[in-house]
Amino acid sequence: MTFEQRFERDLPLILDDIAMGPYPDYVNDVLSTTAHGRQRPGWTFPGRWLPMELTTARVPTTRLPMRQLGVLALIAILVAAMLAAYIGTHQQRVPPPFGPAANGLIAATRDGDLYAVDPRTGRDTLVLGGPTKDEWVGFTPDGTLGVFVRWGPDSGATTTGKLGTLLLGSSSAPVFIDKDVIHGDSAVDMAPNGRDVAFTTYDEGTPRQLIIVAALDGSTYHRFDDVPITDYGGVTYLAPNGDELLYIARSANNETHDIRALDVTTGRTRPIVETTAATDIFGGISASPDGKRLAYALQDRETLGVELHVIGIDGRDDKVVGHAQGASFEAWPLWDPQGKRLLIERGQPGEDFARPVIVDAAGGPDVLVQTAITSDGAWKQWAPDGSSILAQRTVNGKELGEELWDATTGAVTPASWPASTVGGWQRVAP
Amino acid sequence: MDQRGLVERARKGDHDAFAELARAAVVRLDRAARLILRDPELARDAVQDGLIRAWRDLPGLRDPEAFDGWLHRLTVNACLDLARRRRRRPIEVELSPIHHPAIADDSVGIARRDLVDNVLRSLDPDGRAIVVLHYYLGMPLPEVAATLSIPVGTVKSRLHRALGTMRIAITDATDEPQRESIAGGQLA
Numbered sequence: 001m002t003f004e005q006r007f008e009r010d011l012p013l014i015l016d017d018i019a020m021g022p023y024p025d026y027v028n029d030v031l032s033t034t035a036h037g038r039q040r041p042g043w044t045f046p047g048r049w050l051p052m053e054l055t056t057a058r059v060p061t062t063r064l065p066m067r068q069l070g071v072l073a074l075i076a077i078l079v080a081a082m083l084a085a086y087i088g089t090h091q092q093r094v095p096p097p098f099g100p101a102a103n104g105l106i107a108a109t110r111d112g113d114l115y116a117v118d119p120r121t122g123r124d125t126l127v128l129g130g131p132t133k134d135e136w137v138g139f140t141p142d143g144t145l146g147v148f149v150r151w152g153p154d155s156g157a158t159t160t161g162k163l164g165t166l167l168l169g170s171s172s173a174p175v176f177i178d179k180d181v182i183h184g185d186s187a188v189d190m191a192p193n194g195r196d197v198a199f200t201t202y203d204e205g206t207p208r209q210l211i212i213v214a215a216l217d218g219s220t221y222h223r224f225d226d227v228p229i230t231d232y233g234g235v236t237y238l239a240p241n242g243d244e245l246l247y248i249a250r251s252a253n254n255e256t257h258d259i260r261a262l263d264v265t266t267g268r269t270r271p272i273v274e275t276t277a278a279t280d281i282f283g284g285i286s287a288s289p290d291g292k293r294l295a296y297a298l299q300d301r302e303t304l305g306v307e308l309h310v311i312g313i314d315g316r317d318d319k320v321v322g323h324a325q326g327a328s329f330e331a332w333p334l335w336d337p338q339g340k341r342l343l344i345e346r347g348q349p350g351e352d353f354a355r356p357v358i359v360d361a362a363g364g365p366d367v368l369v370q371t372a373i374t375s376d377g378a379w380k381q382w383a384p385d386g387s388s389i390l391a392q393r394t395v396n397g398k399e400l401g402e403e404l405w406d407a408t409t410g411a412v413t414p415a416s417w418p419a420s421t422v423g424g425w426q427r428v429a430p
Numbered sequence: 431m432d433q434r435g436l437v438e439r440a441r442k443g444d445h446d447a448f449a450e451l452a453r454a455a456v457v458r459l460d461r462a463a464r465l466i467l468r469d470p471e472l473a474r475d476a477v478q479d480g481l482i483r484a485w486r487d488l489p490g491l492r493d494p495e496a497f498d499g500w501l502h503r504l505t506v507n508a509c510l511d512l513a514r515r516r517r518r519r520p521i522e523v524e525l526s527p528i529h530h531p532a533i534a535d536d537s538v539g540i541a542r543r544d545l546v547d548n549v550l551r552s553l554d555p556d557g558r559a560i561v562v563l564h565y566y567l568g569m570p571l572p573e574v575a576a577t578l579s580i581p582v583g584t585v586k587s588r589l590h591r592a593l594g595t596m597r598i599a600i601t602d603a604t605d606e607p608q609r610e611s612i613a614g615g616q617l618a
Binding site for chain 1: 568
């Protein structure tokens with residue numbers, strides 16, 4: 001046995017020796033505190049709104065013989081060319097980056113391959129296959145580029161990947177931002193200019209989260225080292241020009257969180273919502289398509305109730321929206337493309353699940369979606385035309401098949417294509 | 431009653447069951463927190479915070495078998511929160527005297543323990559947390575990565591650096607024959 005091996009073998013005992021101390025009888029004080037403290041309802045625990053480690057749930061791609069690799073690559077190129085030609089003949093104009101658009105293709109990932117699904121027919125087409133492990137992120141706002149992550153070799157736990165771009169309507173090869181910087185819980189948002197992307201990554205040295213803004217063709221790459229983003233909430237480009245990115249930061253009290261905006265040109269930040277020790281930001285945030293309002297949820301740290309708020313992007317005119325009588329939890333807002341309705345999750349006292357509800361921001365009647373969301377949460381995205389919601393619920397750690405929720409009736413329809421992991425819904429010109 | 435039964439009762443609001451779980455875990459939590467924070471008062475705060483969070487969030491724990499790891503995670507994250515909050519203030523090292531050494535109480539053992547102690551102090555709290563989670567609490571590296579919300583590659587590289595620092599310190603402080611006897615009491 002080497003010195004190093006013996007050292008590592010003995011280290012637990014040495015550490016135990018160093019940490020030796022009297023019995024921690026303060027446990028009795030703790031227990032008298034907890035005896036009078038309330039427990040949190042199941043759906044409100046923080047784990048459900050921390051980003052999920054995508055890579056831990058993925059099955060490693062099996063290495064294939066070289067002959068099959070070549071055949072698969074050839075097929076992938078042919079299919080990509082066919083898809084490119086198909087899309088090229090069907091899309092002549094591009095939509096504006098925010099607001100309503102016509103419904104295009106749906107990005108679906110299966111077994112490390114990228115597919116594009118036509119939601120009208122349910123037919124899916126392989127866009128990029130082969131031995132690599134790829135995963136859709138989504139489409140650029142103009143619908144011309146597909147953005148995906150190519151994961152690196154599986155290390156048995158988490159791993160890193162590169163952001164890649166496919167030019168839809170072209171047979172050209174994918175282009176990558178040549179840095180291994182995407183992690184399983186990175187957040188990504190495409191800029192309204194259709195050329196840039198913002199994402200979060202880890203600084204390996206500290207460790208801490210950083211915001212990166214890069215060109216999708218890899219020509220520019222900027223790290224915002226001085227912006228202390230937290231490990232959830234992601235980044236969201238703000239309409240109309242994408243000059244600012246919204247993110248969630250730790251508050252000055254270091255206990256709660258604030259919502260701030262980062263000027264991507266100057267690197268300056270400004271507060272939009274600042275919390276005190278009594279309240280905290282809960283879950284995701286959503287900016288209206290006109291860039292003037294922000295929807296977010298605020299949790300009372302004493303009662304644990306969660307209320308939905310809408311505030312002006314200048315940090316003024318904060319209002320509670322849609323709080324139904326008796327609801328104890330309303331969060332996860334998502335503006336519709338028209339900027340009039342909010343998809344939210346609503347929980348009632350005593351229930352360990354939440355229900356998706358479409359709330360009229362002007363105070364009109366709610367639309368109750370006929371399903372339930374457990375504490376595992378759900379991925380959701382409005383259809384570009386605002387007629388429905390593409391959703392994928394997770395139950396007991398397992399992703400269910402995709403669903404379409406009718407935004408008018410609340411009816412739920414299982415997707416007609418094979419179960420996949422959804423990445424986004426392409427916006428195309430009306 | 432076994433731990434699983436206690437966790438299931440505590441999840442439903444049985445505070446007596448939670449008290450039994452807390453008393454069984456508190457010594458190990460306290461020691462882990464003292465190793466990470468190097469300050470018994472801060473460690474006490476962190477363990478208290480971890481246990482209060484555990485009681486509050488127990489209904490969200492889906493797998494009762496995962497209770498130990500989950501409680502360790504809450505406590506270690508409470509430690510790191512405290513450390514970050516107080517980063518501007520020097521953390522005083524006020525470890526209590528050793529009462530019952532677990533390894534041979536000879537001069538060589540004490541020298542080795544002191545060396546490790548000194549090196550551990552020189553690491554930042556995040557680095558100490560990785561060493562403590564892996565070597566003291568026995569977590570596999572992927573679980574350490576999940577606990578600290580960092581990539582497993584980062585965990586490996588930081589652990590490698592921390593162990594390297596410890597080895598170098600011990601190498602610098604002792605000559606080769608002593609190292610051999612320090613490591614296991616006999617030559618390899």
